[in-house]
Amino acid sequence: MVVFREAVRLGCAVAVCGSVLVGCTSGGGGSSGSSPAKKAAAGTTAGPSPTAVVDIDPAGLPTTSGQAAALIRDVIAEPAAFGPGAVRRTPYESDPRRWPVLGDDCVWQQRALPKNVLATLTRSYEIPASGSKGPLRLSAVVTVHRTPEQADWENAEVLEEMMRCPAQRLRSDEVITSLNNAPNSFGESGNGYADDVLTELGAYTGAEVGGPHPYLWEQTRIGPVTLAVSAKGAEGWSRADLFDRLREPHSGMRTRLKSAIDRDAPEPEAPEPDAPGPDGSAKGDRR
Amino acid sequence: MTEKLTPTDPARVGGHRLLARLGAGGMGVVYLGRAESGELAAVKVILPEYADRTEFRTRFRREVAAARRVDSPWAVPVIGADPDAPAPWLATAFVPGPSLAEAVAACGPLPPRGVRVLGRLLARALTAVHDAGLVHRDVKPGNVLLAADGPRLIDFGIARATEETALTSAGMIVGTPGFLAPEQARARPASPASDVFALGCLLSYAATGRPPFGTGAVDALLYRTVHDEPDLAGVTDDTRAFLERCLAKDPAARPPAREVAEILADDTSDEDLDWLPDAVVRLVAERSAATLALPDIEATALDARADGRPSDGQPPDVPSDVPADAPAASGPVGRRRFLLLGGAAALLAAGGGAALWATRRDDDGTPSAAPPRARRWVLGVQADLTGPRKALGQAQERGVRLAVEQFNSRADKPFTLTLRTVDDRGDETRAAEAARTLAADRDVLAVIGSTGDGTTGASLDSYDEQLVPQLTVSSAQSAYGTAQPRHFLQTVPGYTNLPVTAAFSLRAQGARRVAVLIDRAGAVPAWEFGRTMFQNLGVIGIAGEPRVVPRLAENLAATVAEMVAHRPDGFVCTGTPARVAAVARALARTDFDGPRVLGHPAAGPEFLTAAGAAAEGWQVFAPYIAPSAAPVRAFATAHRKRYGAPPAYWAAEAYDVARMVITRLVEAGGRPSRQQLYDLLAKGTYKGLVRTYAFDEEHRWWLKGYETFRYEVKGGRYSYAGKADA
Structure with missing residues (x-):
């Protein structure tokens, strides 16, 4: 009997050995670049910020699926964020009524979205094969929960799943193995840019690209929202390459999210980014 | 190899x-x-x-x-x-454990009962091989690997050279001289009885540390096998009689493998690891963990910074410490590796002695042969003296101070050591400042500290930039973000190293299904400890349920109830003292009755107070010895005399570390540079009161070894239960 829990998407595992958190300081730009908590307007809005990373008005957070879905569309990355050559994959977006769940058999399956998740969206991208390099498969996921606590449970479950299933089957012809993760809460190990950071490393093997190749999943939580980016390696892609490719899109999503839910944000929607490279809305957090 | x-x-x-x-x-x-x-x-x-x-x-x-x-x-x-x-x-x-050859070479012969249990299990393996119609033809210690639950016979009978080519030229012998049956030595076909002969040789080797027909020149060895009686000196009588039957020259006189298993049967369970000596069990755990640490991840990750790893078709760098079946060369028998995430059971090994510097230079260029200048020799201490961990910080400062004062009171001291202490209050910003201050003091030779993990992480770079050797006594994270310090030493078993002892102990206490609850509120130490514990339990064959509770979770009791509903027979919890106490209270309300372990960072007075009666029976596997224990009695006496109070936890460890630094300073034969002092510390082996301190060759700042001390809450206090070594 296979049991499905309200398990979460994979986090990226970071081997805690020595120096493995290579590239994970990437997001550090966000801490200096994001708008400082605007304490000047004390008393204008009610409610303490549910996150230390940015001053959020809790009343401004999504409470319905529709609001959450709109927020996600503002936040989730465009292909260009992953750098030159990145294009959409087909299918590009996930079915918004479903999300992946890891069973006791360590196989991922699509299940109906649970009630405590307001909305989620996954986009798939690719840097097609060229020269000696195979195709790099990328994804971005944004999930809006009802409360920060529930988002925190999502991250906890990522870690559980990694322990319970250090090898996981993504699809009938794709597996990830040797999963490792080192989580850091806000303030730990230089994490000043998210309430929680998970970096999961592993090995990816697929029928199309063979393997094992490097696999990386990075996930952060800010308030009730979790953001994730992932990369499934192929020939010619090193782990350092994967970190490099995921840095900008992840940072961009965090910046857009913070801007969107900041207490003093003037509009509920942030403008659509249309330029390649890191998003211009970032306040100086270029790498 | x-x-x-x-x-x-x-x-x-x-x-x-x-x-x-x-x-x-x-x-x-x-x-x-x-x-x-x-x-x-x-x-x-x-x-x-x-x-x-x-x-x-x-x-x-x-x-x-x-x-x-x-x-x-x-x-x-x-x-x-x-x-x-x-x-x-x-x-x-693939069996990741060491071979019997390595184990005996490293840890000596097995005790008599171990030999009989090994013999029984291998005889059963041979019975199965023979029943399948095969003859192994190369039963030898190198072909028996030791896994967590028993031996594994490998490399049986497949695709060996035929006997016709045996013995005609060097290297073409089928089987291993010293374990070959006489008929094989005479190039006659091997039979199941030949395997039994080889088993007899193997068991006598395991029992005595020597093959029964000796070693040396192959032809002499084969001659002795055919003509001489086996050397079974040292084998106990009951085993000797049976071995002589196995080693009969006439194959027909030897018992079949099935009978060997019956002769050696007794009423103890096969799965008990008690039949292996502790040192071997540790070797098994270390090797198993090392391999299951999935070396290609670690190698790749560490390489990712160094190079861009172009796709040149070469296989990725592989570690060279995955065990093979050759006997270990002299020196450390294995390296410390992460158990999956990062914790590895390091086998304590005697490394080389400290190097004595023949030449040395002060780092400010002053010739060392010059007459002594009035330059201070300063030992720095960075500790939390007034913040959340002040109990630990103060204890460590006292331990260091006592060591320095004892040294300074020597009539023949080559220099006077000055102690300079900075209080970082457990705050990371202050810790960075404290480190900058101490590092900038050119007279500071080394710093012991900081007390906490966060403050240590915050101070690393400042010390490293100025080449100041920094030694921690209590901070034990396996990594501090992305820092790669080169002058840093942890003198305490890491959070990812220590749980193996607890895992073995749980197994010895009968646990077979252990629930592991990791509370993110406990930050990196709780994660590392809990995650490694879960992993180690898996390595030694204990099923487990891992649960992670987020910081924002409010109701731990619900999680506890869910875990207990799966009927575990052991429970491990890591987190903050207050939250682990909440778990303890919740657990006490269920019908769970098995052993309970809390991660040592949470094991302070606050846990006892908050958990009340529910704390009773919880066990702690800690890297600090009880101040009342025998090995530190003299230290405790001196401490009481100096401070009017007995030492607290961690004082003896800090005392050891300070004395290690002092020893190296004296050995240097003159004022060493900071780099020289670091090299002396990192390469040396120092026998302290609490443990022996030596550092890992590969991950230079990790301590080798995981001496652990067990405590159990009794009557509202932590009661010392002695050293815990499986």
């Missing part, structure tokens, strides 16, 4: 990605490979030119089919084969 793949080795064989060479012979090579499922396998690949000899493939096919019929938990299973490939190959499950 694995080797890297050579450029001519294939990258993949039969769906296995090859990682390293395990061994090579005339017929082909044995590789360590990884199947697509992630499983590790030993893949034996036969050279095509050999495979094309007459009848080889037919025999190979038949033997593979027979090997698949071997059904014993003590013989490795065949997991794949292709006799028809141009280079035929055979894959068996």
Whole structure:
């Protein structure tokens, strides 16, 4: 009997050995670049910020699926964020009524979205094969929960799943193995840019690209929202390459999210980014 | 002793990605490979030119089919084969443990009961091999690997050279001299009775540390095998009688393997690891963990910073410490590796002594032969003296101070050591400032600190930039973000190293299904400890349920209830003192009755107070010795005399570390530079009161060894239960 829990998407595992958190300081730009908590307007809005990373008005957070879905569309990355050559994959977006769940058999399956998740969206991208390099498969996921606590449970479950299933089957012809993760809460190990950071490393093997190749999943939580980016390696892609490719899109999503839910944000929607490279809305957090 | 793949080795064989060479012979090579499922396998690949000899493939096919019929938990299973490939190959499950040869070479002969249990289990394996129609033909200590639950017989009877070619030229003997039966030594066909003879040799080797027909020149050895009586001196009487039967010259006089197993049966369970000496059990755990640490991740990750790893078709760097079946060379028997995430059980090994510097230079260029200048020799201490961990910080400061004062009171002291203490209050910003201050003081030779993990992380770079050797007494994270300090030493077993002892102890206490609750509120230490504990339990065969509770969670009791509903017989919890106390209270309200362990960072007075009666019975596996323990009695007396109070936890450890630094300073024979002092500390082995301090060759700042001390809450106090070594 296979049991499905309200398990979460994979986090990226970071081997805690020595120096493995290579590239994970990437997001550090966000801490200096994001708008400082605007304490000047004390008393204008009610409610303490549910996150230390940015001053959020809790009343401004999504409470319905529709609001959450709109927020996600503002936040989730465009292909260009992953750098030159990145294009959409087909299918590009996930079915918004479903999300992946890891069973006791360590196989991922699509299940109906649970009630405590307001909305989620996954986009798939690719840097097609060229020269000696195979195709790099990328994804971005944004999930809006009802409360920060529930988002925190999502991250906890990522870690559980990694322990319970250090090898996981993504699809009938794709597996990830040797999963490792080192989580850091806000303030730990230089994490000043998210309430929680998970970096999961592993090995990816697929029928199309063979393997094992490097696999990386990075996930952060800010308030009730979790953001994730992932990369499934192929020939010619090193782990350092994967970190490099995921840095900008992840940072961009965090910046857009913070801007969107900041207490003093003037509009509920942030403008659509249309330029390649890191998003211009970032306040100086270029790498 | 694995080797890297050579450029001519294939990258993949039969769906296995090859990682390293395990061994090579005339017929082909044995590789360590990884199947697509992630499983590790030993893949034996036969050279095509050999495979094309007459009848080889037919025999190979038949033997593979027979090997698949071997059904014993003590013989490795065949997991794949292709006799028809141009280079035929055979894959068996890889056993990550050490060979019996290594274990005996490293840890000495087995005790009598161990020999009998080993013999029984191997006899059962041989029975299965023989029942399948095979003869092993090379039973020897190198072909018996030790796993967590018992031995594994490997490399049986498949694709060996035929007997006709035996003995005609060096290196072509089938089987290993010293364990060959007389009929094999005379180039007659091997039979199941030959295996029993070899088993007899192996068991007598295990019992005495010597093969029964000696070692040395092959022809003399073979002669003795055929003509001389075996040397069984030192074997206990009951075992000796049975070994003599196995070692009968006449094959017909030897008992069949099945009977050997019956002779050696007793009423103890097979699965008890008690039959192996502690040192061997540790070796097994370390090796198993090292391999299951999935070396290619670690190698790749560490390389990712160093290079861009172009795709040049070469296999990735592989670690060279995956065990093979050769006896260990002198020196450390294994390296410390992460258990999956990062914690590895390091085997304590005696490293080299401290180097004595023949030449030295002060780092400000002053010639050391000059007359002594009035330059201060300063030992820095950075501690939390007034913040959340002040109990630890104060204890450590006192320990260091006592060591310094004792040294300074020596009549023959070569210099006077000054102590300079800075209080970082457990605050990371202050810690960074404190480190900058101490590092900028040119007279500071080394710093002991900081007390906490966060403050240590915050101070690393400042000390490293100025080459100041920094030693922590209580901070034990396996990594501090992305920092790569080069002058840093942890003198305490890491959070990812220590849990192995607790895991073994839980097993010894009868636990077989352990629930592990990791509370993110406990930050990195709780994560590292809990995650490693879960992993280690898995390595030694204990099923577990891992649960992670987020910081924002409010109701821990619900999680506890869910975990207890799965009927665990052991419980581990890591987190903050207050939250672990909440778990303890919740657990006390259930009918759970098994052993409970809390991660040592949470084991302070606050846990006892908050948990109240529910704290009773919780166990702690800590790296600090009880101040009342015998090894530190003299220190405790001196401490009481100096401070009017007995030492608190961690004082003795800090005292040890300070004395280690002082010892190296004295050895330097003059004022060493900071770099020189660091090298002396890092390369040396120092025997302290609490433990012996030596550092890992590969991860230079990790401590080798994981001496752990067990405590149990009794009557509202932590009661010392002695050293915990499985």
